Amino acid sequence: MAASLATGVLAALLLVFAPFVAVTLTAITGAVLCGLAIGWAMLLGLSYRFTDQPQRWAAAPALFMGVGGLLLWAFGGSQDVLRWIWPPALLALVVWMAVRVQRDLLSRAGRVQLYAVFIILALCAVGGAWQTVAAAGESNPFLTSGQLVTVDGHQLRLECTGTASPTVILEGGAGATSADMGWIAPAVASQTRTCVYDRAGRGGSQPAATAQDGAQIATDLHTLLHKANVPGPYVLAGHSFGGLYVRIFAAHYPDEVAGLALLDSTASSQPAKSVIPAPDSTSSDTIGRAATLASLTVPVGIARLYGAVIGDSGLPPHNEEQLTYDTTQANTVRSVADEYMRGGAASQEAASLRDFGDKPLYVLTAGSGNDQSWKADQNRSTSLSTNSVWRVVNGASHQGLLQEKQYAAQTSRAVLDVVIAVRNHQPLTASR
Template sequence: MRITPASNPSLEDLMLRRIRTTVAAALCCTALGAGIAGCDGDALDNWDPMAPATTKTADAAPISGTEKIHVAGRSVNVSCSGDPKKGEPVIMLMHGAGDGLDKLAAIQKTLSEQNRVCSYDRLGSGASDQPDGPQSFSSTGKILTGVLDRVAGDNPVVLAGHSLGGLIAARYAPDHQDRVKGLVLMDATPPTMLDDIEKAIPESATGPAAELRAQNLAVFQGENPEKLVMTDGKVRSAGDIPVEVIQHGKQYLAALPEYGPRLEQAWAAGQRKWLALSSDSKLSTAKNSEHYIYVDQPDVAVKAIERVTAQAARQAHGE
């Protein structure tokens, strides 16, 4: 939808609503105004942070469709499709915050025609358990490890993440180079987004910008459904694995009055920073997409994921 200057209250309301949803969906990785998830899961004494994730079980039946699995004492909702092939890469799709694996169903179906593809709801998302307390990149990574143990076993993995899912994937890969053999980041939350927001929207800002700034800072401090505290950090190398970074082409962040252009510049700079993940990385632009690239231009996302998966497969076979 194209934004035009407000000429009456209804248009002004419409513009503000769009700013709050589309801009915040990228920056906060969740829509502003969304209810913070309650702690309705198991009691705290059922949560064992030292418990092993899951055991790699080669004889376990491959998951087909959607299934609940137990990871570190928690129930995690997982979906897998496509034929499993020993030694071939398994694609793991990772949703943005405020979303769930259902949002990825269409692209998963397309990719599964030629690949083994899985997705999962992180704690606090979709049909998975709620977190009992604050999460970190380390703790959410432990859940990812448990899921991969179950769905991929010893097979190589390609992580394809959108928004917050991309940020988590990029933070996870450097510490798991024995398993993660490819990355696709679809408009991933930049590695220094917290600092970027504070610089792009000064504390002196008023109106919608001030509200957006305050709510973003709160989200990054853990006031989000996943209770994930998102800290800035340097981009660490994940080796020489194939990495494709895709950024949005439609500059919808510019919709924020006065500070929008700064946000667009910071976001674009953040996408370039992710190129340091690998010596074999490249950046492209989905020209007709806003934040949800895999929805706006699914063909762009699918081709990128398939390219990285094919390259990961060749490397796994020593070609």
């Protein structure tokens, strides 16, 4: 029993990474289902060949998953119909299989193994029904404001508020969207023009066809700003992974960056890599397939359950609504998984910024939850500029710098300190 089903899982993984399977959610889903169908078919065939208890019922899940997988693989557009059909059909199939196994299989160990699989399938069916019904009543809350700008074949959402210069660009961390700047953006926009945007595949932005490493993210942001007629030079503020992206931007477009704020930024690493976007490669294709596989947590309701469990982040209500919505989107899960898998390359690309001259550089560090090595890396970042400040916010966590109002106010103040230094052509000082 276990060997047959394990073979099905292995077949599913092999199909997912097969070069003839397109890197799309429907094709990858179809490949997984076809692989699992092989496992059920093996169970059927081996029970006939080597036992006196043929498990004829195994033909049903083999056909169910095989036909469903081929439909998705070959005709991806049918997913809108199938998503309403497969949860109740799978649940009914599980109940029927459980009854047949109780009748046809004498082995207690075999029944236990299969019942464990049936429980997983039943949970997937229930989660899939929840996801389908809930998603039917949702609309994208990111699209109620801002503008969509076409960049390299996909649309990115940009929202700018406030007046005066220099313009501040806020860059969130790994998995972040513009919603994560819910406290920061309005506070900074009260003093100068401030822009937030959603990276490809999340928030209000469409997925990109190109690999989204740090260099490509910086290039896309540059194109976005110019196409939207957002004038520079810019003050770039990056939190966590966003700190890597703003350093890559500054390395690639030094004349367009007037100041930097690194907000508990991820450290760069050696050796430094080129900030020129690399062409798609076999490794990029593998990462894309793995990230798409991770996004299968959405159709079965796991991502929605995760969003419900993590609860309120502490951001304003509208931004909280945006975060909740974004957590349940397959494009978001794929984008976030892809981003983490490319994080090592981004940290090396960020190391290409070796000298920021005497431009204002503010390094802000969370005082809670960071070890001494993290703080040492933060301190070392100040050596990029002769006009730099390092400050630790005691009591603030990594996410708290953005999401807890009292600490977000100090983060906003740090960004505005850079703005004032740039605007008045004076040395950077840290206000309290």
